[in-house]
Amino acid sequence: xxTETESHGDEAxxxxxxAxxxxxxxxxxxxxxxxxxxxxxxxxxxxxxVIYLILSRVALPRIAAVLAERQGxxxxxxxxxxxxxxxxxxxxxxxxxxLADARAEAQKIIAEAKAEMQAELDAATAKADAEIAxxxxxxxxxxxxxxxxxxxxxxxxxxxxxxxxxxxxxGKSDAKAIDAAIAAQLKG
Amino acid sequence: xxxDDVATAEDEGGLVFHPMDQFIVxxxxxxxxxxxxxxxxxxxxxxxxxxxxxxLLVAGTRGRAIVPSRVQSVAELAYGFVYKMVEDVSxxxxxxxxxxxxxxxxxxxxxxMLGLIPMSFTxxxxxxxxxxxxxxxxxxxxxxxxxxxxxxxxxxxxISSAPLPLRPILAVIxxxxxxxxxxxxxxxxxxxxxxxxxxxxxxAAFAAVALISPxxxxxxxxxxxxxxxxxxxxxxxxxILTCVYLKDALHPHH
Numbered sequence: 001x002x003t004e005t006e007s008h009g010d011e012a013x014x015x016x017x018x019a020x021x022x023x024x025x026x027x028x029x030x031x032x033x034x035x036x037x038x039x040x041x042x043x044x045x046x047x048x049x050v051i052y053l054i055l056s057r058v059a060l061p062r063i064a065a066v067l068a069e070r071q072g073x074x075x076x077x078x079x080x081x082x083x084x085x086x087x088x089x090x091x092x093x094x095x096x097x098x099l100a101d102a103r104a105e106a107q108k109i110i111a112e113a114k115a116e117m118q119a120e121l122d123a124a125t126a127k128a129d130a131e132i133a134x135x136x137x138x139x140x141x142x143x144x145x146x147x148x149x150x151x152x153x154x155x156x157x158x159x160x161x162x163x164x165x166x167x168x169x170x171g172k173s174d175a176k177a178i179d180a181a182i183a184a185q186l187k188g
Numbered sequence: 189x190x191x192d193d194v195a196t197a198e199d200e201g202g203l204v205f206h207p208m209d210q211f212i213v214x215x216x217x218x219x220x221x222x223x224x225x226x227x228x229x230x231x232x233x234x235x236x237x238x239x240x241x242x243x244l245l246v247a248g249t250r251g252r253a254i255v256p257s258r259v260q261s262v263a264e265l266a267y268g269f270v271y272k273m274v275e276d277v278s279x280x281x282x283x284x285x286x287x288x289x290x291x292x293x294x295x296x297x298x299x300x301m302l303g304l305i306p307m308s309f310t311x312x313x314x315x316x317x318x319x320x321x322x323x324x325x326x327x328x329x330x331x332x333x334x335x336x337x338x339x340x341x342x343x344x345x346x347i348s349s350a351p352l353p354l355r356p357i358l359a360v361i362x363x364x365x366x367x368x369x370x371x372x373x374x375x376x377x378x379x380x381x382x383x384x385x386x387x388x389x390x391x392a393a394f395a396a397v398a399l400i401s402p403x404x405x406x407x408x409x410x411x412x413x414x415x416x417x418x419x420x421x422x423x424x425x426x427x428i429l430t431c432v433y434l435k436d437a438l439h440p441h442h
C-alpha cells in the first residue's frame with residue numbers, strides 16, 4: 001500500500017478522497033503546507049511595500065492633484081459664468097437705458113419741432129392779421145373819402161340845382177340863403 | 189486499489205482533476221525546495237498584481253487630464269471610492285492612513301481578479317497571505333490605539349452605555365471578539381477565494397462527463413460571474429473592516 005502510494009507519486013498524492021493518502025493532507029490543502037509560508041510571507045511583504053511606495057510616491061499624489069485641479073477648474077468656470085451673466089445683465093440694462101434715452105430724445109425733438117412750427121404759424125397768423133387790419137383800415141379810409149367826396153358833390157349839385165331853380169322861378173338867387181337852406185336840409 | 193481508483197474516477201471525476209492543485213506553491217525555475225527567497229508562482233502573480241496596479245494608477249493617469257480618459261477615470265473612481273470609505277468610516281483623522289488602506293485594497297482586488305484568469309494562481313486564497321495582512325492591521329490598530337489613548341484605549345472594552353452589572357460580562361465578550369478579529373478578517377478572504385476557485389474546478393471536472401457537461405459549463409459560467417462579484421466584495425469587506433478597526437483605534441469611546 002505504502003509502496004504503491006510512493007510509486008504513484010504526485011498523481012496519487014493529490015487524490016484527497018482516498019483514505020489511504022492520509023499523509024498527503026498538506027498537499028490536499030496547499031494552504032496548510034507550512035513549508036511555503038516563509039516564501040509567501042516574504043514575497044507578500046515585498047509586494048505590499050512596492051505597492052505602497054508606488055501609490056504614496058506617484059499614483060495617489062498625482063490623482064489627488066488631478067482631482068483638485070479639476071475641482072478648481074470647475075469652480076473657476078462657474079465663477080466665470082457668473083461674471084459673464086452679470087456682464088450680460090449690465091449690458092442689457094445699458095441697452096434699455098440707451099433705448100429709453102433715445103425715446104426721450106425723440107420726444108423732446110418732436111416737442112421742439114412742434115413748438116417751433118406753432119411759433120412760426122402764430123407769427124405768420126399775426127402778420128397776416130396785421131396786414132388784413134391795415135388793408136381794412138385803408139379801405140375804410142378810402143370809403144370815407146369817397147363818401148365825403150360824394151357828400152360834397154351832393155352839396156354842390158344841390159346848391160347849383162337850387163340856384164338854377166331859384167333863377168328859373170324868377171327870383172334872385174341869394175347865395176348865402178341857399179347855402180344855409182341846403183345845409184339845414186342836409187342835416188335834417 | 190487500482191480498480192477502485194478507476195471506479196472513483198468514473199463516479200466523481202474527482203481523481204482526474206484536482207480542485208486544490210491550483211493552490212500549490214511551486215518554484216518558478218524548477219527544483220522542489222521552496223525557500224523563503226525562492227521565486228515561485230506566488231512571486232510571479234504578486235508581480236503581476238504590482239504591474240496591473242501600476243498600469244491602472246500610474247500609467248493610466250499619465251495624461252493628468254482635466255477631462256479624463258477611460259483608464260484615468262477608473263483610477264480616479266478607485267481613488268474616490270477608497271478615500272470616501274476611509275473618510276466616512278474612520279472619520280476625518282483617519283484620512284492620513286488612506287495610502288495604507290488603498291495599498292491593501294488595491295492589492296487584494298487585483299490579486300482576486302487576476303486569480304480568476306484560467307491557469308492563474310490566486311495569492312489571496314492562501315491563509316499565509318491574508319493572515320499576514322490581517323495581523324498587520326490588527327497589530328497596527330492595537331498599537332495605534334495605545335499610542336494615541338494610552339490606557340484609555342481599554343475603554344473600548346468597557347461599554348459605558350450598558351448597565352453596570354452587565355459591563356464585566358460584555359467586557360469579556362468584547363475582548364474575545366477583539367482577538368478573534370484578525371482570524372475572521374483573514375479566513376473570510378482566503379476562504380472565499382479558495383472555495384470559489386475550488387468549486388469552479390470541481391464543475392470543470394464534471395465537464396469531462398459528456399452527459400452533464402452543458403449543465404457543468406453553465407454552472408461554471410454562473411459561478412465565474414459570482415466569483416467576479418465576490419472578488420470585489422471581499423476586497424471591499426477587507427478594506428472597510430480595516431477602516432472600522434482603525435476607527436476603534438482613533439475613537440475608542442462608543
